[in-house]
Amino acid sequence: MATRRKEIVAVAVGVLLVVAAFVVPHLGLGVVTPLINATPERFRAFADTAPIFGWWDAHVGWGTIPAIVIGAAVVLWGPTVAQRLPWRAVPWVTWATACAWAFSLAMIDGWQRGFAGRLSARHEYLRQVPTVTDIPHALRTFSDRILDYQPDSWITHVSGHPPGALLTFVWLDRIGLGGGAWAALLVLFVGSSAAAAIVVAVRALTEESTARKAAPFVAAAPTAIWIAVSADGYFAGVVAWGIALLALAVGRRTRWPVLASAGAGLLLGWGLFLNYGLGLMVLPALAVLMCAPDLRGAVRTAAPAIVVVLAMVGLFALLGFWWFDGYHLVQERYWQGIANDRPFQYWGWANFASVVCAIGLGSVAGIGRAFDIAAIRLRPGLHMLLLGALLAILFADLSMLSKAETERIWLPFTIWLTAAGALLPPRSHRWWLGANVVGALLLNHFILTNW
Template identity: 50%
Template sequence: MVLRGRRAPTTPPRLGAVRLVIAGLLVAAAVIAGFVLNAKYPGLTFASAAPIFGEWDLHVGPGTPAAVLIAFLVVAKGPELARHRFALPIAYVTAVAWTFSLAMIDGWERFVTRLTTYHEYLHEVPGITDVPAMLRTFTSRILDYQPDSWTTHTSAHPPGATLTFVALDRVGLGGGTVASIFCVLVGALAVVAVPKAIGDNAVLPFLVLFPGAVWVGASADGMFMGVAAVGIYLLTRWPLLGGVVLGWSLFLSYGLVLLVPLALVAVWQRGELGVTGRRIALAVAGAAAVVGAFAALGFWWYEGYELVKVRYYQGVGTPRPYWYWVWANLAALVLVIGPAGVSGLRKDKWIIAAGLAILAADLSGLSKAETERIWLPFAIWLLAGTAKLDHKKRWLIAQAVTALAVNHLILTEW
């Protein structure tokens, strides 16, 4: 029975409570098991704060008051501003501020040096003076234990990721400060692209207070999330251009090939078989043009992918136990999407598509830990269901508390 003047809850309260209890138990089990594994077999998980990649460290920083203030304002005004004429630009600016404030909890120095360590892309930038030659020889340097092996992140990704930072350097925007800021600015584009794609601005405040923003500031995967989300949105309007952007995404991370289910949802928007067929053809043509360009320059995506699988097990892929991470990854995902994301899970095409991508990544064995950043391009779409939640302010508080708790209790690697 629906009471006069009140809308029936979109999700039965009991079902929502069950979901949250299961999610909470999953996180608790992953944390406890991580403690036990790290105590008994030091170094086995390569994640001191498993299932999150980082170290337990209760701390505050200059970003703490700013993050709390932004969270308060979004909770108070977010649902109302989602209906504002300028809702999208307001949301984008606020998301950037939220991400920066979370990053500043760990301090400015840590923020600007995260992408400059030995294992990161920027370490290789000074040595890349001939891009065509780099592309021709890229695969020959993927495997480890040779004099000219690429460092961890460059070897584990297609060349587009590294080339992004090379391009910034060539136009005079080199260094860790610009790289970190760039990742945040591009990553926050997802906050605009997702509601445009799904056609519902009610999701905006939840995207702004996305707990996954902890890892957007700053990781290259945050930047990947923004590029991928823009590509998916463009498929709903201009499939050829969307195909080009998603084709470029394939050369940012091998794992972004799993965007296919989301891409299919995007091109199926109009639902007419003939129209959908043409849209798919245009999208494939756009992506193929990018793949062909890289192949012509000497880099074949599939060859790189096959070599990366070998490189993965030359490093942390071997000691990290599959039996733990295959379910602990999902516990990390719970912290990325937050309680509202969990409660908002429903039979929605966008959520199902993102879920399929995550399931494939998880079962592959090539995503053991660090998925809180690696899965950002898929996780952001799981928030689509939050647009239908009742009591939005309560759920926004839960999202903010999740992000603030993670960022203050754990010194994350990204």
């Protein structure tokens, strides 16, 4: 009964947060608003559907029917299929479902507007790709071009991230896969693969049955709305596999723990050069270590990962980019832009409403069960992963460096929260999966999201 009460409280708080975040912007409460110093036109452009970045637009598209079919199939048969499949097939089927679900949601907005054209928009990375003719020079001078109001400043998204994000799309262009469609496909495939990484990590740290229960929730999560069309989906996929490899090494679920640990370091280190905020992935990584019965042994297992991360930081420094210089400059660039007009008095709590929208009420209910002190003392894997992701979100919010757009910016953290549904009683899984799927469909059909 106590755990049931936690579910109810968590869902009630989530619903109240979302309702308040959507209603408050229209009450005229001074600085408790998503945008200050704004004309009505600017408010509609940047805060029309706060706390989600988008515009009210009831619409259907080519992806509507496939999305409904995939969502219904996951609700009706997902839990049963996840239990009956051979384990080796579970991550692959989870990935394929997540990929199809994300693509169908994107296609509700159409091929160009919803998918192929998103990463070639005015402030996106692809607009900068043609200007990078000398990669070593671009790395050496990267920090010099972060601040705004310079003749050669990087465009918004390039300046707001380390060089790895831009380099990814430059390399893609160099091998002949230039343009928005190829970039979107890369993001879709890597981002949706995070679903497989999560079930692999959960199995490595807990029981296989828990991973099977989590599979339908991560396969048809509302986070897919932003996975397919935002570079943050790519970032999320990269670091998710970093955490999964670390979990395999620490959980001794692989024959080559040293190699798995080094691979984790490679991916998590690369993540540092995709997004400055991914330094907070140290918290889920620590959660993985905390799951080990022998903490000293876990630290020794993680040593190759630490060495590889430090080596990657050193390599970029040798090539001319010092991560900490970029981090300090990007904070200054952040406050040169719209951040000054996004008051923390609203976004400090409304960011969490966007998290609720991104993970769905089913996952929120599961998070309610994660706060079980007796269970946490035993350091169970899924509980620790959820707490690590929640702490990362909390620190990201308190930094005041991600006010608004957190439904996509926090994808590397929120995707882990979607697995919380595995903590719910199995008999309720279809109901909660239904809540997540319906929520995603409503949001995607009534709001034209910016990503």
